[in-house]
Amino acid sequence: DETILSVMKYLDMQSLCRCAQVNTHFKRLASDAILYRSIDLRPYWHCxxxxxxxxxxxxxKFLQKLDLSWCGSHCMIQSYYVVNFLKYSGSELTHLRMNCCKFVDNTVLRAIVDTSFNLQELCLRSVVTCSEWSCLSSLTKLRRLDLYRTHITTSAAVSIVWSNPSLEHLNVGSCKMISAMDEVALALGANCPDLMSVDFWKSYSLTAIGIRALGNCKKLQELDVGWCLQAGSSGEWLSSLTGGDLRKLFLGALRGICDRDLRVLLPKATKLAQLDLLGVRAVSPDICSDILAECRELRLLDVSFCDQIQESQVLEWRKQYPHVSIKRSFQSANMTTAPNALFLAPSLE
Structure with missing residues (x-):
């Protein structure tokens, strides 16, 4: 039996169900609680x-990780059953993902808080059916929290950050109900010294004040401030990112950033692996050349819609730095040009 169980540990949920249909003995083994410590139902979201x-x-009985992302469309899962499941099986949970789940409402949020005290990861991306987000501040052991494109408010987000000083990864991108993102950033800088990544994408209320506060997070490796337009009038705040561990930096559409701002960052970003400059129109080929030369670990550079960067220059960089993927998209000046052959209707001859 131990040998069979050790093999069954490598099977997915569907395969375990098939094993349970072999005979009574296999059914008993396939129902052993030790096989259900980590459950991923994403591949079966449609059924x-x-x-x-x-x-x-x-x-x-020993469930630690559960992923229900994308499940529950067309009312196939009701919140009542999720609440009961958490009540009976959620006490040992450390990782819970319910991204894009319409069944997540206020009752489910409260059930998470009431039963899963040891949660370290909670992902609720694109959950828009809740209003009582502040109850999540009762969780105190979170290391990863993903609330991308939810309706969480400023006060709720700030209280959650203050309740979780061990937070390492936070995504509050495109959270339009957060009207003062600076308050969230200030709380992170004051309370979360172990912060490694934070996503503020399309946070229109984030300013240089909030970003400067992240300078206290010396372990910061990934920062996304793309389309944070209030922070885009100038890039002087880049000098506040002093940790030296920065690996991914997304600056898309921040048109106020110039060569001078990026040059100040260079000595502190020797580990930079990915840099997104999409739509940063003021950057020149000179600073991009310096970035490619000095950031030895760089693997991806996006200079799409950077007006001063020409295709000929990009082709030269690609030859000189073959280990770096350099992206460049642009809007054609001649909109009457015939379409690329790739998009033409195939010939039937």
């Missing part, structure tokens, strides 16, 4: 129903 959670709850 998972509430009854699946009812059946699993009898097997998940």
């Amino acid at each position: 998972v129903r509430s009854q699946v959670l009812v059946n699993l709850s009898m097997k998940c």
Whole structure:
């Protein structure tokens, strides 16, 4: 039995269900709780129903990781069953992902808080059916929190940050109900010294004041401030990023950033692996050449829609730095040009 169980540990959910149909002995083994410490139902999002959670709850005594992302479309899962599942099987959870799940409402949020005290990762991307986000501040052990494109408010986000000083990864990109993103950034700088990545994409209320506060996060490796237009009038705040561990930096559409701002950053970004300058029109070929030469670990550079960067220059860089993927998209000046052959209707001859 131990040998069979050791093999079953490598099987996915569908394969385990098939094993349970072989005979009574296999059914007993395939129902062993040790096989259900980590459950990923994403591959089956199109067919998972509430009854699946009812059946699993009898097997998940030691469940630690659960991914229900994308499940529950067309009302196939009701929040009542999710609440009951968490009540009976969620006490040991450390990782929970419910991205794009319409069944996540206020009752589910409260069930998460009431049952899963040890959560280290909580991902609720694109969940827009909740209003009581502040209850998540009762969780105190979070290391990763993904609230991308949710309706969380400023006060709720700030209280959650203050309750979780061990936070390492935070995504509050495109959270339009956060009207003062600087307050969130200030809380991160004051309370989360271990912060490694933060995504503020399209946070229109974020300013240089909030970004400067992140200078206190010496372990910061990834920062996305793309389309944070209030921070885009100038890039002087780049000098505040002093940790030296920065690996990914997204500056898309921040048109106020210039060569001088990036040059100040260079000595502190020796580990930089990815730099997004999409739409940063003031950058010149000179600073890009310096970045390619000095950032030895760089693997991706995006200079799309940078007006001063020509295709001929990009082709030269690609030859000189073959280990770096250099992206450049641009809008054709001649809109009457015939379409590329790739997009023409195929010949039937």
